[in-house]
Amino acid sequence: MVIRCTVRQSSVMTEDGDGNIQTNHINVNYVPRIDPIGSNPNSTVYSEGLTQLLLTCNADSNPAPNFVWTLPDGTLQTGYQLRLTNLTTNHTGRYTCMAYTGWGGQNYTANNSIDVTVVSTTKTGTASASGSTGAQTDSTTGMIIGIVIGGVVLIAVIIIAVVCIKKRKKQEIEGKWLKSATEILFSLETDQILLQMMINGRKIKTITCKIPA
Secondary structure: EEEEEEEEHHHHHHHOOOOOEEEEEEEEEEEEEEEEOOOEEEEEEEEOOOOOEEEOEEEEEEEEEEEEEEEOOEEEEOOOOEEEEOOHHHEEEEEEEEEEEEOOOOOEEEEEEEEEEEEEEOOOOHHHHHOOOOOOOOHHHHHHHHHHOOOOOHHHHHHHHHHHHHHHHHHHHHHHHHHHHHOOOEEEEOOEEEEEEEEEEEEEEEEEEOOOO
């Protein structure tokens, strides 16, 4: 900032009609005013392997400011620009710019910060997790198939067993009926033949045949 003090004497004129003018400059000191930190590329999240990241710190003061950067690991660098190359995840952190100036034995500062995040592009973890998920899915699918097959086999065994039992019972019943049906009593009397059919010990039919003389 420049402030000029001008004194004009109007009673004394030059040939061009101007008065006598004398100007003095007054130097005014003021503390730093710092702008937000700029970044190129303009972002706060970057991929690992980026060739270059440029951080810029601008400030205005009188006297003109100096700049010092504080890095996430505590190291210091001077200059209004900070250049980071071949980014890795180790570059992640807060970067602080301090603009400072002084006069009359006093120092005056202004600070601003920017948070930088560098993300890894390695896919090992993702691939591993994906492989694990795939293996787990295959295992679950195999288990389901096994359960279904086992259930089908069990149902088939039950059906076969029921059929066999019914068939056996049918054969037993038919055998009993046949056995009962063959329980025929035959008796021969003087003038007739007597046939009696028994089922389960009960007489159900009697046939009498007379013998002709």
